Amino acid sequence: MAELMHSLEDLKPVQDELTSVVGLERLVEDSNIEKLTYLRCAIKETSCLHPPIPIPLHQCSKDTTVFGCFIPAIDLVIISIWAIGRDPNSWDDPQTFRPLRFLIESAPDLRGNHFNFIPFGSGRRSCPGYVVGALHDQVRTGSPTLLFHMGVA
Numbered sequence: 001m002a003e004l005m006h007s008l009e010d011l012k013p014v015q016d017e018l019t020s021v022v023g024l025e026r027l028v029e030d031s032n033i034e035k036l037t038y039l040r041c042a043i044k045e046t047s048c049l050h051p052p053i054p055i056p057l058h059q060c061s062k063d064t065t066v067f068g069c070f071i072p073a074i075d076l077v078i079i080s081i082w083a084i085g086r087d088p089n090s091w092d093d094p095q096t097f098r099p100l101r102f103l104i105e106s107a108p109d110l111r112g113n114h115f116n117f118i119p120f121g122s123g124r125r126s127c128p129g130y131v132v133g134a135l136h137d138q139v140r141t142g143s144p145t146l147l148f149h150m151g152v153a
């Protein structure tokens with residue numbers, strides 16, 4: 001909300017979309033969400049710039065080498081999701097709130113498959129809270145993709 005308040009050109013399409021999809025007389029319902037494109041872009045951009053869990057910690061269970069970097073067993077590895085979301089090698093003008101960068105077809109999704117955008121983490125220890133929300137969404141829209149991904153369909 002604070003980012004949108006500072007960026008009126010981004011606030012306007014979100015307001016217009018909410019007015020047209022939801023209206024002014026009722027609350028947002030699940031079924032509205034897929035039509036709230038600008039709002040979803042704004043949420044993604046917010047979680048890129050301000051990830052709620054900015055630096056998850058992992059501990060290495062055995063000696064490991066990743067891309068030539070040796071990590072001894074028991075060492076802690078800090079992953080800066082915050083820095084990844086602001087990396088100029090991955091994002092144009094990364095410090096600026098620009099939700100429409102998520103409008104393009106090739107923009108990363110939230111599943112952790114694009115390592116420049118991992119607000120829910122990635123891989124086996126990524127956030128199960130995301131799966132609960134996404135599963136609910138997939139069941140609602142009838143798409144089997146995520147159920148298949150989880151091995152339950």
Ligand code: HEM
Nearest residue numbers: 052053056057119120121122124125126127128129130132
């Ligand atoms: C905006 C909402 C949320 C965000 C951005 C978020 C993000 C994250 C991140 C980044 C991690 C760490 C991944 C890692 O260690 O690499 C995590 C872990 C976790 N999250 Fe979430 N989370 C959210 C909501 C939730 C909710 C609603 C739940 C529960 C219903 C949840 C349950 C968990 C649990 C249990 C873990 C630990 C997973 C593990 O260590 O295997 N999260 N989350």
